[in-house]
Each structure stands twice: as C-alpha cells, then as structure tokens.
Amino acid sequence: MNLTQREREFIALTKELLESEPVRMMGRWKHHGPVTTLDHSLFVAFSTYRIARLLRLDVRAAVRGALLHDLYLYDSKDKSAHPGNQCFDHPRFAARNAAKLTDLSTKEKNIILSHMWPLGGALPRSVEAWLVDLVDTLCAGLEMARIYHPSVLRERLGVQPLAAV
DSSP: OOOOHHHHHHHHHHHHHHTSHHHHHGGGSEEETTEEHHHHHHHHHHHHHHHHHHHTOOHHHHHHHHHHTTOOOSOTTOGGGSSSOHHHHHHHHHHHHHHHHSOOOHHHHHHHHHTTTTTSSOOOOSHHHHHHHHHHHHHHHHHHTTSOOTHHHHHHHTOOOOOOO
C-alpha cells in the first residue's frame, strides 16, 4: 500500500517506539470498547502529528507524548492491576513505563502526565500538552461513539501488535 508523505514522516518520527515491545504490547488490552490501547494511542499520535505540524509546534515532543500517553501496560478492567481509579492513576503508570522505554524530555513527560486534565493528573504546561489533552478527548469520543475505529490506521501504517502470550 502506498503511504502518504505525512504517513511516512509520522512513521519515521515514531519508528523506534512503534517497533518496541512495550508499545506493541498495548495491542493486548481494550481501552475504549473494542478499541485497543495501541489503536487509540496511534490515532491520538497521528492526529496530534497533523495538527502540531500545521501549527508549527514541537512535533517530535507532541507525537512522542501522544503515542506514549496510555503506556500503562495492564488490563484496565482488572482491579488488582492498579490501586485506585483508572482514570486518575494511568497517566503515572504510563509516564513510568515511558521513562523506562526511552529518554523523555520534560515536555514529553508533562504531556503524558497531563493528558487526563482536568479529571486527574498534572496541569498541561505547554501548547503541545494542551493539544494532546484535547486530541485524546476527541479521539476517545469518536471511538466510544463507534464513529471511527482506529485499527484502520494501525493496519494502514503496518504496525503489528504483539500477540498475547
């Protein structure tokens, strides 16, 4: 399949992360109805990429933060996997896992920690963090309303989820 120039640029920007085991593992767990955490995170990251590029923001930080924003790596419905409320807890788990995977800039860490603002987490401290917070909310709404299923994007980009063991 022929990818667009934007899709090729997005893949080049995220290749290291997209090929990593932790990111591919996100395909094991459902996040919004039938949508996996991997599919959702790709949808948020690619949408963020397009907007950040248009607005001439820090595209790299915005896209990396968006792709890693839900890297919590557990079944959110399994109450034994996290101590409290998933909505409030998962940004901290995602930030911790992302920091183990790659060096995060201060901006990238804030993007991950603040993506659930105002429901929980830190205050967004950059335009890029505000953008990811907004895009995440919009993408989740489209997914939950069954208007768009982002597995189409994952398949188009050729990202392979890691199969459950």
